Amino acid sequence: MELLHKARELSIYTAYNTNVDAIVFLKGETVQKLIDEFGATAVRRRMEEYPREINEPIDFVARLVHALKTGKPMAVPLVNEELHEWFDSHFKYDVERMGGQAGIIANLLANLDFRRVIVYTPHLAKKQARMFVDKPNLFYPIVEDRKLTFKHPREAYREGDPIKVNRIFEFRAGTTFKLGSETITVPFSGRFIVSARFESIKIHTKSELRPFLPEIGGEVDGAILSGYQGIKLRYSDGKDANYYLKKAKEDIILLKRKKDIKVHLEFASIQNRELRKKVIYNLFPLVDSVGMDESEIAHILNALGYSKLSDRIFTYNRIEDTVLGGKILIDEMNLEVLQIHTIYYIMYVTHADNPLSEEELMQSLELATTLAATRASLGDIKSPEDFKVGLKVPYNERGEYVKLRFEEAKRKLRTREYKVVIIPTRLVKNPVSTVGLGDTISAGAFTSYLALLKEKGEL
Numbered sequence: 001m002e003l004l005h006k007a008r009e010l011s012i013y014t015a016y017n018t019n020v021d022a023i024v025f026l027k028g029e030t031v032q033k034l035i036d037e038f039g040a041t042a043v044r045r046r047m048e049e050y051p052r053e054i055n056e057p058i059d060f061v062a063r064l065v066h067a068l069k070t071g072k073p074m075a076v077p078l079v080n081e082e083l084h085e086w087f088d089s090h091f092k093y094d095v096e097r098m099g100g101q102a103g104i105i106a107n108l109l110a111n112l113d114f115r116r117v118i119v120y121t122p123h124l125a126k127k128q129a130r131m132f133v134d135k136p137n138l139f140y141p142i143v144e145d146r147k148l149t150f151k152h153p154r155e156a157y158r159e160g161d162p163i164k165v166n167r168i169f170e171f172r173a174g175t176t177f178k179l180g181s182e183t184i185t186v187p188f189s190g191r192f193i194v195s196a197r198f199e200s201i202k203i204h205t206k207s208e209l210r211p212f213l214p215e216i217g218g219e220v221d222g223a224i225l226s227g228y229q230g231i232k233l234r235y236s237d238g239k240d241a242n243y244y245l246k247k248a249k250e251d252i253i254l255l256k257r258k259k260d261i262k263v264h265l266e267f268a269s270i271q272n273r274e275l276r277k278k279v280i281y282n283l284f285p286l287v288d289s290v291g292m293d294e295s296e297i298a299h300i301l302n303a304l305g306y307s308k309l310s311d312r313i314f315t316y317n318r319i320e321d322t323v324l325g326g327k328i329l330i331d332e333m334n335l336e337v338l339q340i341h342t343i344y345y346i347m348y349v350t351h352a353d354n355p356l357s358e359e360e361l362m363q364s365l366e367l368a369t370t371l372a373a374t375r376a377s378l379g380d381i382k383s384p385e386d387f388k389v390g391l392k393v394p395y396n397e398r399g400e401y402v403k404l405r406f407e408e409a410k411r412k413l414r415t416r417e418y419k420v421v422i423i424p425t426r427l428v429k430n431p432v433s434t435v436g437l438g439d440t441i442s443a444g445a446f447t448s449y450l451a452l453l454k455e456k457g458e459l
């Protein structure tokens, strides 16, 4: 709680992605109906093909069943706009809420009473704008008379801006259904994201605002950037991923120009390997901190050529493999800090000369998992007081085992050149929802990391 107070003194900038999350709480029967509609054999065949995009309904069914079978958090892009009708005729959405790392993190930090939260998203339709919480510490940057000013995002919407709706399928451990003769029981609770990828949504800073990025950087202590997974390899106007990534790199440099602020990149699933590689190689070397989940580190290692290690992490989620993967990533990309969240544990890997002690790094992770447990319990974090709810959530039942395996891994792998710390997660048995819990963890970890640096005079 004390660390949270310190973190709340910070000002944070966050960009780029926001969307509407239309959430479906999946029941076994719903999945069964989908499988029966297409036939188990066809679904199984498509699962083997492992479509990387959703072009037709069976692509969705195949990837959904695969996600349910493994219990892993996954996201697959929807590229065929004609499928909206199919989805809407098959599902009733239980809730609509703010989605996208930038949107979720902005609302979270604003509700926690951070000093100042500046959020930027290039598309801000009225409906999207209304999903921002009504807090006086939340700002959206705009340019008026060639000067930078700020408005509350609710007041800054633009008529005619596109709106992006992602469909979120929340699944729960224990849900069962049959795929032909095979009975599948979902091993872990989580979410499957069908993320809308249409041309009208571009991940960039609009040209009128870009010259003011140094000024924005000068007003904050750190930035949390995400949404790069939404960049497309090619656009119909001839632009491509290289164009947008070049702009993205410039944005980071501009943000750091006036004041050398720390930048965190929240990674999200990128199905296309070529794009994944581009995002990693272009952006990781420019940021200080990166956060991701276990599927994502596996995917990243695969793109960097470590396919065996990647397969092992994906299949077994063993701590020693994640430590090894973390070491590789922090070295190859020269990150200051890497944070990996998984269902049972959260980990930091830094270089040995990191100004924070291992105890301090653990405190930062503690705060992160407590925030996630709060959100999982309540559905939303509305005020700093809510944090107490998370403090009451016990560590998961594998907590002791996690610590044991971690000590073993440390002995086995050379970790002297690094600081590696791990904590078990506080896991809520029946979470209200799980989407956005990773964003919550990363926002909590990064801001408390900054607060601890500041206390030491290192920021």
Ligand SMILES: Nc1ncnc2c1ncn2[C@@H]1O[C@H](COP(=O)(O)OP(=O)(O)O)[C@@H](O)[C@H]1O
Residues within 6 Å of the ligand: 073, 189, 191, 292, 293, 294, 341, 342, 343, 344, 345, 372, 373, 376, 425, 426, 427, 428, 429, 430, 431, 434, 435, 436, 437, 438, 439, 440, 441
């Ligand atoms: N029931 C739960 N209670 C507390 N924390 C949870 C629960 N379920 C998941 N988490 C945490 O949330 C993380 C999910 O992160 P991630 O996959 O990045 O989700 P998202 O991208 O939707 O935010 C998990 O790694 C785990 O640490």
Ligand SMILES: O=P(O)(O)OC[C@H]1O[C@](O)(CO)[C@@H](O)[C@@H]1O
Residues within 6 Å of the ligand: 017, 018, 019, 021, 075, 098, 099, 100, 101, 102, 104, 166, 193, 195, 196, 227, 229, 230, 268, 435, 436, 438, 439
């Ligand atoms: O990749 P996209 O389409 O920007 O979507 C990001 C998705 O990740 C989340 O931000 C959760 O991390 C969801 O709210 C959102 O649907």
Ligand SMILES: [Mg+2]
Residues within 6 Å of the ligand: 267, 268, 292, 293, 438, 439
């Ligand atoms: Mg995530």
